[in-house]
Amino acid sequence: MEGSIVLDSHVIETNALEIHGVSKSFGQNNVLQDLNLTLRKGEVHALMGENGAGKSTLIKIISGVHKADQGEINLNGSKVDFHSPYEAQIGGVATLFQEIQEIPDLSVAENLYAGMEPRKHGFLIDWKKLYSNAQRQIDELGLRIDATQKMRSLSPSSRKMVEIIRAVHKRGASVVIMDEPTANLNQGEIDALFSMIEELKQKGVSIIYISHRMREIFQIANRVSVLRDGRLIRTSNIENISEDEIVKLMVGRDLPALYPQRTPPENEVAMKVDNLTVDGELDSVSFEVRKREILGIAGLEGSGATSVIKALFGLRPVSGGTIEVDGETLVIKNPKRSIAQGLAYVPEDRKEDGLFLNKTVNFNLVANVLKSHFARMGFVVRKRAAQTTSRDVVKRLGIKTTGGMAKIGSLSGGNQQKALVGRWLIGSYKAILLEEPTRGVDIGAKVDIYEEINALARSGLPVVMYSSELLELIGMCDRVVVIRNGRVSGILSGDELTEENILEKAITS
């Protein structure tokens, strides 16, 4: 065959995904500018950047939600132009968005196989096979989920796992995009996820992995790209870059230490929880919090750890125990009563339980103190004063917004979270209760929020803080109460305060 070109022997190892000069703007706002990125076959490519850096927009362009203004995307060597997430899926790009997208009233198996149920006689669903296939798949991953259960009845993290299995295994995708997949997973589930990712890599599937959790990035990623202000700042092999460098690239400036310098707590006990019991959730939980102390609450999903703060604040039916603050026994009945007795509360889910998303920044910052601080005769709102105060909070926390009248839903997650914490800076309280104070928030915002929490503690207040991020607890807290099976399984402080020790207390019985 002289003179002819043998195409078959000419196979070039193509990249899974190539992004060339992609730009995108919304109105005046240039979200992405001339962005280039390549995704190699079989690699895990971490995408890092602060909220607002353009990560979300980029993955939305790749997965067909948005259309790029300029630029080109090549998938496995050929140019693609997806107009919808559905087209992208068919084309081989599976996206696991942050929001869970399952159908709550169908079973786990039905959700896993939605649209691809095994058939018999061509049109009937083979239920037996559906359930056994699904169950086998779940078992192989070592997860304890019953395939016949309704999605609704699963815990949020189990639901997330089902979502992940579906997105990853069902579509025959060559590129999988994961946006904060571990946001509310426990350690066992994270391990299961990572073994799935390993498996995918072996099969040559490429993964774009977005997470704010630095440790995961170093555990799982082959390469990392840092975005800032809509531009690619640097792509690097993971071995050639350090955590500090990544943070510096993301923020674009030298960042002070992640966790603030703490002042040691006083000896005086400010808050005393004695035998707090919530039927089926908490059993005789006792601890003390001193003035200026930040006390952490840790525990795996289902341990009851998330119920501690809710019970203190009056969001769970407390069946026994007493809570004293500054020597006075509190009546725990409902949030209104709790706030009146000096408790401030930041819920873990800012969208569901915290913010008034279609209302303005100002509205959100002062809604809780309107009556106590900004009302004449307890009724007529002093609008100007409220505005001035919320402006101060915006400034103090460095909340990025086009103004106090902007809808809070239009702000980035980090800025929303700052506002959620910020609303408790206006009144005066006796104790601060925080749940996941930095969930889904970029590093810059984290530092600011940590600083505020520290300032609250320094002013003499006891702070109780639940977090699923152990490093955050270790970095911020003087002591950490570990909850297992609804009971206190240990209280750690000083040198004992390590991830290993917390996990040990949380897991072993």
Place this chain on the structure above:
Amino acid sequence: MQTTYPQSTFSGLLSEYRSEATLILFLAVAFIFGPLFTEYFLTPDNLFNLSRQGSYLTIVSIGMALVLIVGGIDLSIGAVMQLVGLFTVLLLGAGASAEIAFLFALAMGAVLGAINGVLTVYGRMQPFIATLATGGIMTGIVMTYTQGNAVAPRGIDPAFREIGGGAVAGLPIPAAIMIVVVLLFWWTMTNTTYGKNVYALGSNKHAARNIGLNTELLECSVYMLSGMLAALAGYLTFARMGTFQPATAATGGTPVEMVIMAIAAVVLGGGSLAGGKGTMIGAFLGATVSAVMLNYLVLLGMGIWFQRFILALIIIVVVLLARKNERA
């Protein structure tokens, strides 16, 4: 970190109050071009009538807007108008003065509204079901008692008819009362802690609870106000007639039609059945536009059923336009 502060630019205001702006534009067009088709439209006589007719709908729409803002619905307002109207007329027949009857009507409306609130909030019934049922009971009482006939006691306080038919400062008394109601609620919703709290509740119930609001009481109060406003509208409606007549299409609409008109008015004004949205001015404008349209169609000699048809079409078009703008 750069932070800029509210620019209350004209375009900013316009996008915030798009529904309201659209309706004002619509009214302007109606008043400019209306007279071209029927000269009677702009006569003082017609405007006098129109403002009185519009006042009943506006008053109940304010109540409906409050309920929709907190994510509920009140399907009993038409029935409340009826039941309160009947009892008011009976009370007047027993010799009560118009003032006493007025206070009685408001109190009765408050009680009926509170029942809706209690069923919805504490009984955890869906407001759609709860108010549909209470409305059904009220209509049932009215029809059982009257057997569909008018109730016209002799010798009732002449002040009653004066309130319904008279004028103050050139305005029909019901329209003057409506203006007071609109201003009062507009001010309350924008300038008081109560108003802000109602909006907070409508925006996110869990969050409202977590910042220490008594969400149950707040939600209940909104149904109570809706009941009171419906009672007020009922009082004014029957004050115009001086007698009680069970509602039919011939007497200006059945209870159900009143509900539909009120919901339509609120939605036209930017409210949403999904809750969290809506303004008092929007409800006022929505009701006014509906009233103007109806009046206009009557003047053009269109039958009552054709009026309904046109009105429904207009609702679809306006709401679609509003949604489209919202997304853009």
